Amino acid sequence: MALTVTIVGAGRVGLALGTNLVRLGHTVRYAVRSSREHRLPAGTESVPVSGASEDADLTILAVPLSAVGEMVQALRMPPGAIVVDATNPFGQHLPDGVPSAARLIESQAGDVRVVKAFNILGSEHMTDPGLPGGRKPLLPVAADDDLARAKVVGLARDMGFDAVEVGGLDNASVLEEVARFWGLLAFTGGRGRDVVLVAEQRS
Ligand SMILES: NC(=O)c1ccc[n+]([C@@H]2O[C@H](COP(=O)([O-])OP(=O)(O)OC[C@H]3O[C@@H](n4cnc5c(N)ncnc54)[C@H](OP(=O)(O)O)[C@@H]3O)[C@@H](O)[C@H]2O)c1
Numbered sequence: 147m148a149l150t151v152t153i154v155g156a157g158r159v160g161l162a163l164g165t166n167l168v169r170l171g172h173t174v175r176y177a178v179r180s181s182r183e184h185r186l187p188a189g190t191e192s193v194p195v196s197g198a199s200e201d202a203d204l205t206i207l208a209v210p211l212s213a214v215g216e217m218v219q220a221l222r223m224p225p226g227a228i229v230v231d232a233t234n235p236f237g238q239h240l241p242d243g244v245p246s247a248a249r250l251i252e253s254q255a256g257d258v259r260v261v262k263a264f265n266i267l268g269s270e271h272m273t274d275p276g277l278p279g280g281r282k283p284l285l286p287v288a289a290d291d292d293l294a295r296a297k298v299v300g301l302a303r304d305m306g307f308d309a310v311e312v313g314g315l316d317n318a319s320v321l322e323e324v325a326r327f328w329g330l331l332a333f334t335g336g337r338g339r340d341v342v343l344v345a346e347q348r349s
Pocket residue numbers: 154155156157158159160178179180182184207208209210211212213217232233234235236264265266267268269270
């Protein structure tokens with residue numbers, strides 16, 4: 147079924163995920179903070195943040211974590227809305243007692259279902275994820291709401307990822323550490339942004 151997806155932010159992550167979703171026949175609109183020219187995927191449009199999620203099936207947050215707080219109220223997400231958190235709190239201080247960006251967003255967004263996904267790999271892998279030999283990038287998905295988690299896993303599999311349900315939103319802190327591990331491989335380890343995590347089975 148074709149979904150209406152609001153992507154907040156038209157940067158590297160937003161554009162890559164949107165290109166993938168449009169190819170699958172979903173309707174994508176970008177909630178942007180300014181009328182600055184963005185090179186949007188064909189068939190998509192930009193809209194003001196105000197009210198951008200009122201009628202969306204799914205909202206994807208693809209902005210710096212520091213920008214989320216001021217945006218989530220303006221999006222006017224209906225109660226129970228599914229919000230996919232693709233952010234990582236790199237270089238940002240989480241308030242005392244808040245274990246993850248995902249929990250911070252949950253506290254800022256009110257009555258919504260937050261799903262952590264798309265945060266452990268570089269945006270280079272998001273438009274056309276397939277790897278040589280038919281392998282696919284690993285994509286763990288964590289959420290407290292079973293239906294929301296399953297919906298995002300299904301969508302991510304359609305998009306070409308090896309999506310795996312990894313339990314509740316408490317595990318978002320682990321996924322944010324996995325993103326740091328990816329950075330360790332890419333930069334300290336010298337593997338570059340091309341590196342991507344894959345989960346192979348021996349049998
Ligand atoms: N890049 C990656 O490979 C990668 C991978 C996984 C997760 N992430 C996470 O995904 C999020 C987006 O990363 P990105 O690389 O796509 O960033 P990016 O290319 O810098 O794009 C950021 C987008 O957010 C918007 N933005 C920035 N500051 C804002 C503010 N204060 N208020 C409203 N909008 C603001 C920008 O708006 P303008 O267009 O108006 O400048 C732009 O559209 C981050 O949380 C990052 O940690 C990134």
